[in-house]
Amino acid sequence: MSSDWDPLAFHPPSHSEELKVSFPQEHVMLMTLNRPRHLNAMTPQLTASIATILNWFDEEPSLWVVVVTGEGRAFCAGADLKAWLHNQSNGTANEQESVASSVHGFASISRRHTSCKPMIAAVNGSAYGGGVEMILNCDMVIASEDAVFALPEVKRGVLASQGVIPRLGRVAGHQLASEMLLLGNTITAIQARDRFRFVNLVVEKSAVVPTALDIARQIAMNSPDSCLVLSQKHHFEQAVHTHSMSLVSKRLYHGANIREGLAAFSERRKPRWSNPAKL
Numbered sequence: 001m002s003s004d005w006d007p008l009a010f011h012p013p014s015h016s017e018e019l020k021v022s023f024p025q026e027h028v029m030l031m032t033l034n035r036p037r038h039l040n041a042m043t044p045q046l047t048a049s050i051a052t053i054l055n056w057f058d059e060e061p062s063l064w065v066v067v068v069t070g071e072g073r074a075f076c077a078g079a080d081l082k083a084w085l086h087n088q089s090n091g092t093a094n095e096q097e098s099v100a101s102s103v104h105g106f107a108s109i110s111r112r113h114t115s116c117k118p119m120i121a122a123v124n125g126s127a128y129g130g131g132v133e134m135i136l137n138c139d140m141v142i143a144s145e146d147a148v149f150a151l152p153e154v155k156r157g158v159l160a161s162q163g164v165i166p167r168l169g170r171v172a173g174h175q176l177a178s179e180m181l182l183l184g185n186t187i188t189a190i191q192a193r194d195r196f197r198f199v200n201l202v203v204e205k206s207a208v209v210p211t212a213l214d215i216a217r218q219i220a221m222n223s224p225d226s227c228l229v230l231s232q233k234h235h236f237e238q239a240v241h242t243h244s245m246s247l248v249s250k251r252l253y254h255g256a257n258i259r260e261g262l263a264a265f266s267e268r269r270k271p272r273w274s275n276p277a278k279l
Contacts, residue, residue, distance in 0.1 A: 010063075013056050015049035020071070024213055027064040027220040029057055036072025042079055042107050042130055051108035058115045064224045065216040068109070068138070069122035069209055075147070076107070078129025106130035106162040110137050118219055118227055122212035123147045123189075124205065133164040136171070136198055142212045143189040144205040152184040157261025157271065172196040 007023035015021065020032040031053060033040035057063050070076055105111025109119070110133035121138040126148050135141055135149075151168075153160045160181060168177040176196055180187065193199040203211050219227055256274050264271035 010060070013052050015052055016045045018043065018046040019049040019053065021053055023063075025217055025220075027062060027224075028213065028216045029053075029063050029066045030209075030213070031066060031068045033068070033070040033076055036070075036074070039074035039077035039126065040070040040072070040131075041077040047107050054108060054112065054115065058117065063117070064227065065118045065120065065219050067120045067122050067209070067212045067216055068134070069124050069212070072125070074125040074131075075121070075123045075127040076131030076134060077126065078131050079106070105137070106133045109134040110162040110164065112137060118216075120212045120216055122209045123149075123199075124208050129153055129160065130162060133160060133162045136164050136167040140212075140215060141192075141199045142201050142203060142208055142215065143192065143199045144208045145189055145202050146205060147189040147192075147202075148186045149180075149189075149192050150184060150186040151180050152186075154182060155184045155261070155271070156265050157257040157259070157273070168196070168198070171198050 005026040010023050012021050018034050020030075020034045022030045022032075024030050031050065033046065035041060035043070035046065054066070057066055107130060110130065118139045119137075121135045121141045123135060123141060123143040125144060125146070127135055128150050129152060132149050132151055151160045151164065165177070165181065168180060171177075172180070172195075179185075180196065187196065189199060189202045193202050201211060257271075260273065261271045
């Protein structure tokens with residue numbers, strides 16, 4: 001580490017306690033989702049904090065790589081489905097417009113394409129729904145050997161709509177992507193690495209963050225200009241807008257099944273699906 005490196009010299013903007021920010025080594029920022037009692041499920045406050053910090057990080061010339069991880073036994077459990085049910089029930093949910101207008105997607109990460117700086121996911125535990133969407137937009141993924149991944153939206157009557165559909169199809173291929181998206185089942189870290197191919201390395205739980213930081217160190221040894229070009233995100237906005245604003249999405253977000261799926265989750269019971277309405 002350079003003798004000039006001083007983590008205390010950084011003054012990131014104010015953010016909530018739901019996000020921890022540190023500078024463990026030269027040119028590297030570590031973001032830790034800090035809602036362990038709630039499995040780091042996303043909140044508007046946490047999303048806003050991530051957006052604020054990443055926007056600042058993008059403009060900070062001496063920070064070249066970011067590592068994102070979760071506090072406790074989960075990486076990120078995805079969206080707060082109970083809050084979603086509340087919004088659906090009182091008529092304040094506006095999913096199609098929210099998805100289409102979201103500049104950076106779930107947690108301000110899943111569709112972030114304006115940043116060219118490398119992002120590494122250090123998956124310390126379970127990742128569900130939006131948590132997987134975040135991971136698929138990272139440049140490298142290090143997972144704990146006990147980490148699990150799932151896109152269970154179909155079991156809740158909702159949709160994985162924040163960029164993961166085209167990205168997973170590109171990485172895993174259409175059939176394997178369909179397996180995750182249509183079944184909603186959980187897969188292991190080994191399966192995520194060997195079958196679905198969106199995990200780079202599987203390591204012991206205690207080694208997840210250290211391994212991610214070591215990879216960040218290796219990246220930071222290279223030309224930052226070269227790395228900025230190489231880590232430009234593929235632009236999937238057209239696919240996202242097609243999904244979010246289609247007639248079938250309108251039927252999903254305004255139909256009975258989305259409320260039933262969210263209610264069943266909240267009430268810890270199996271959902272009772274009804275036939276889709278005609279388009």
